[in-house]
Amino acid sequence: MKGLFLKPEKISVYFRQIKIEMVDIGYGSLGISVLISVFMGAVLTIQSVHNIVSPLVPIYAIAIVTRDAVILEFSPTVVCLVLAGKVGSSIASQLGTMRVTEQIDALEIMGINSSGYLVLPKIIAAILILPFLILITMFVGIGGGWLAGAVTGLINSHEFKRGLLTDFDTFNVQFALIKVVVFAFVITSVSSYHGFYTEGGALEVGQSSTKAVVWSSVLILFLDYVLTQLLLI
Amino acid sequence: MVQCVDFILGLCINPAIIDMKIEVKNISKSFAHKKVLDDVSVTFEKGKINLVIGGSGSGKTVFIKCMVGLYEVDEGQVVYDDRNFSDMNFKERKHIRQEIGMVFQGGALFDSLNVQQNIMFSLTMFSNMTKEEKLDRVNFCLKRVNLPNVNKLFPSELSGGMKKRVAIARAIAMNPKYLFCDEPNSGLDPKTSIVIDNLIDEITKEFDILTIINTHDMNTVVEMGENIVYLHQGKVWWEGSNHDIYDVDNKEFNDFIFASRIMKKLKK
Numbered sequence: 001m002k003g004l005f006l007k008p009e010k011i012s013v014y015f016r017q018i019k020i021e022m023v024d025i026g027y028g029s030l031g032i033s034v035l036i037s038v039f040m041g042a043v044l045t046i047q048s049v050h051n052i053v054s055p056l057v058p059i060y061a062i063a064i065v066t067r068d069a070v071i072l073e074f075s076p077t078v079v080c081l082v083l084a085g086k087v088g089s090s091i092a093s094q095l096g097t098m099r100v101t102e103q104i105d106a107l108e109i110m111g112i113n114s115s116g117y118l119v120l121p122k123i124i125a126a127i128l129i130l131p132f133l134i135l136i137t138m139f140v141g142i143g144g145g146w147l148a149g150a151v152t153g154l155i156n157s158h159e160f161k162r163g164l165l166t167d168f169d170t171f172n173v174q175f176a177l178i179k180v181v182v183f184a185f186v187i188t189s190v191s192s193y194h195g196f197y198t199e200g201g202a203l204e205v206g207q208s209s210t211k212a213v214v215w216s217s218v219l220i221l222f223l224d225y226v227l228t229q230l231l232l233i
Numbered sequence: 234m235v236q237c238v239d240f241i242l243g244l245c246i247n248p249a250i251i252d253m254k255i256e257v258k259n260i261s262k263s264f265a266h267k268k269v270l271d272d273v274s275v276t277f278e279k280g281k282i283n284l285v286i287g288g289s290g291s292g293k294t295v296f297i298k299c300m301v302g303l304y305e306v307d308e309g310q311v312v313y314d315d316r317n318f319s320d321m322n323f324k325e326r327k328h329i330r331q332e333i334g335m336v337f338q339g340g341a342l343f344d345s346l347n348v349q350q351n352i353m354f355s356l357t358m359f360s361n362m363t364k365e366e367k368l369d370r371v372n373f374c375l376k377r378v379n380l381p382n383v384n385k386l387f388p389s390e391l392s393g394g395m396k397k398r399v400a401i402a403r404a405i406a407m408n409p410k411y412l413f414c415d416e417p418n419s420g421l422d423p424k425t426s427i428v429i430d431n432l433i434d435e436i437t438k439e440f441d442i443l444t445i446i447n448t449h450d451m452n453t454v455v456e457m458g459e460n461i462v463y464l465h466q467g468k469v470w471w472e473g474s475n476h477d478i479y480d481v482d483n484k485e486f487n488d489f490i491f492a493s494r495i496m497k498k499l500k501k
Contacts, residue, residue, distance in 0.1 A: 006323070009358045102341040105303050110355045110407075111330035113323070 004120045006113050017121035018128075025087050025122070025188075026129030030136070032086060033079050037137040040074050041066060041144030049154040062155050063163020066145035068172065075138045076176040077224050080183040083130070084216035088191035091122060092212035095195025096205035104196070119192040126184035134180045138173075175231050182227065183220050190216045253279040253314055253410060253443045255300065260309030260319075262292075262299055269295045271467040273309070279443040282434060282457045286449055287464035288489055293447045294338075296464060297415055300445070301333060302326055313411070331359055334404030334442075336414040336433075340396035342388040342403070348375070349384035352403045359407065374402035378432060394425035398432065405436060412437065414446040418453065426450060430457055451496055454478070463489070 008014045048065045095118060098104050107114040142164065149155035155163075191212035198208040255277045262270040269292045277283040287293045298304045300311050302318060310319045313329050321329070342351050352371045356362055362370070375381055378398040388396060397417055404412060414433060418426035430453050437444040446453065454461060458475035463486055471486045478490055479500055491497050 013358060097344075101339055101344075102337045103343055105298075106335070106337060106341040106343070108303060109301055109330060109333055109335045110358065111327040112358060 004116055004123075006116055008116060008120075009112055014117070014121060017117070018125050021121045021125030022129045025126050026133050029083055029086055029133060032082065033133055033137050034140050036079060036082055037070075037075065037141035038144035038147075040078065041070055041141035041146075042148035044069055044074070044141075045145035045148045046152065046154065049149070059155055060159045060163035060166065062149065063145070063160040064166055067142055067164050067168070070141040070145070071138055071172045071176050073224075075134050075141055076179040076183065077220065079134060079137050080130070080180065080187065080220055081217055084183075084187050084191075084220060085213050087126070088187050088212045088216045089209045091188060091191040092195035092198075092209040093205055095119075095192060096198035096208045099196065099198045100201055100205060115196060119189070119196065122192060123185060123188045126188040127181055130184040131177045131180050134176065135173075138176070175227075178231065179224065179227050182223055186219045186223065187216050190219060255314075255411065255443060255445070256310075256312040257300065258310045258312065260296075260299055260306045260311065262295055262304060262307050264295075269467050270299065270306075273464070273467070273469055275462050275469060275472070277443060277445055277460065279441065280438075281459035282437060283443070283445045283460045283462070284454060284458045285445060285447045285462050285464060286454055286458075286489075287470075288449065291464045292467040293449075293464055294415060297413055297445065297447050301335060301413055302330070331355075331407060332410040334407065334409035334412045336397065336400045336404050336412070336417050338416045338419055340388070340400040342391075342396060342399055344388055347385050347387050348380075348391070348399050351388070351399060352406050354403070355407050370406060371402075374406050375399075377405070377436070378402045393420055394422075394429065397421065397425075397429050401429075401432060401436065405440065405442075408440065409442060412442045412444045414444070414448075416447050416449070418448070418450050423452070426452065427456075433457075451490065451493065454490065455499070465489070 044066045045062060048062045052061060052065075095104075098118070104114045104118070107117060146157065146160045149160050150157050194208040194212040194215070195205075198204050257273060257275045257277075260270055260273050261268065273292075273296065285293050285296060295304060299306050302311075306319055310317055312318065313332075316329060318326065318329055342348075343354065346354065349368075349371050352374055353367050356367045356370060360367070371384065372381075375383065378401050380395060380398050380402065383391070383395065383399070388399075391399065401417075412433070417433060418429045421429065430450075433444060433446065434457055436442065446457075448454065455475055455478075458478070461471075461473055461475065461478070462469055463471040465485050471481060471483055473481070478486075481487060481490075491500050
C-alpha cells in the first residue's frame with residue numbers, strides 16, 4: 001500500500017496508463033453492464049406488478065419501485081458485483097501472470113515502483129470511470145423497466161413517467177455514486193493485492209483470480225450494508 | 234609523468250576505467266526456516282564472464298535475486314563498487330538499479346507491449362531522449378543482437394531464442410554497468426544456446442560490463458567460464474576458471490560437472 005503513493009517515475013506515463021485503464025475498465029465493461037441493467041429493470045417492473053395487487057396502490061407506484069430499486073441497489077451494488085467478477089478477475093489474473101513470468105521483477109530491476117506503476121492507475125481509473133458507467137446503467141435499467149411495462153401492457157408510458165417524477169430524491173443518486181466510488185476502490189485494490197502477491201504458476205494465478213472475486217464480492221456486500229446504515233438511516 | 238596525468242584525467246572523465254566489482258559479503262537467506270543461502274561470500278570483477286553454477290535447488294536463482302535486491306538478505310551485504318546496496322532504501326537503490334540490466338530465464342518481456350515498446354520502456358521512464366533518439370537506440374540494440382525488423386512484433390509472436398535476444402536488447406538499452414543473466418540459454422536448442430552465449434560474451438567485452446550468468450549449461454561453463462562459482466546446498470563449494478575444472482578434487486563438484494558422458498570423455 002505504501003508503494004502505491006511513492007512519487008511516480010514519470011507522471012506523463014502514469015496519466016497515459018490511467019487513460020488506458022479507464023478505457024479497459026469502463027468501456028470494456030459497458031456491454032455486459034448495459035445488458036444486465038436492461039433485463040434487471042424489466043424483471044423489476046414485471047415482478048412489482050405481479051406483487052402489488054392492491055387496488056389502493058396506484059399503478060404508477062410500479063415506476064417508483066423500479067426507479068428507487070435500480071438507483072439505490074441494483075445499479076450500484078448488483079452491477080458492481082458483476083464488475084467484481086469481470087474486472088476483478090481480469091486484474092488479478094493479469095498481475096498474477098506478470099508475477100509468475102517475472103515481468104514484475106523486470107520492472108523492479110529497472111528501478112520502477114512496480115506497485116505504483118501497475119496498481120495505482122487501475123484504482124484511479126476505476127474510481128473515475130465507474131460512476132459514469134453506473135449512471136448509464138441507471139438510465140438503461142429504468143429504460144428496461146419502462147420497455148417491459150410498455151411492451152407487456154402492464155403499465156403504460158404515461159403512468160410510468162408519472163411514477164418516475166413522483167417524490168424523486170436526488171440524494172439517492174448521490175448515495176449510489178458514493179457507494180460506487182467505494183466499490184471501485186474495493187474491486188481494484190483487493191484484486192490487485194491478490195494478483196500482485198501470487199506465488200507459483202498457472203494454477204496459483206487461477207486461485208488468486210478466484211480469491212479476488214470472492215473477497216471483492218464479500219467486501220462489497222458488507223460495505224453496502226455499512227454505507228446504507230450510515231448514510232440512509 | 235604524462236601517462237600518469239592522462240590516467241588521472243581518464244579516471245575523472247570516464248569512471249568505467251576504475252575497476253568495477255560486486256562484493257557479496259557473508260549473505261544468508263532462508264525461506265520458512267529453510268536456509269537456501271548460507272554465509273556466501275564472493276567477489277565478481279569486470280572484464281570476466283562470471284558464472285554461478287550449481288544443480289537445481291542449489292540456490293543460484295535466490296543468490297542472483299538477492300544480489301539485485303529482489304529478495305532481501307537475512308544477513309550480510311551486497312556491495313556495488315563500494316556502495317552498500319543491502320542497506321539502501323528503495324529510493325537509493327533506484328540509482329544502482331538503473332545501472333543494472335537483467336535477462337530473466339523466461340525473458341520476462343512485457344506481454345502487452347511490442348518489441349520496440351519493450352526496449353523503449355526504461356528509456357521512456359528514465360531518460361529525456363526524444364522519440365527519434367529512443368527509436369535510434371532501440372534499433373541499435375536490436376541490430377546488436379542480430380534482430381532487425383522485429384520492432385512491431387509482440388512477445389507471443391517470437392520464438393524462444395528471439396525472446397532471449399530481445400531480453401538482452403532490453404537489458405542493454407540503458408547502457409548498464411552490470412548485466413545479470415538467469416539461465417539465459419535454458420529451453421533453447423544447442424545451436425541457439427551458443428549464439429546467445431557468444432552474444433553475451435561479445436556485449437560484455439564491447440560495452441565493458443560486469444556480467445554474471447546463472448547457468449547449468451556445461452557448454453557455457455567450458456567455453457566461457459573465466460570466473461566460476463559453484464554453489465551446492467546454499468554454500469560456495471568451489472571457485473575457479475574453466476581451465477581448472479578438470480583438476481578439482483571435490484566429489485560434489487565432479488558429480489555435477491562430469492555427469493554426462495560427453496563431459497566424462499572431455500575430462501579423459
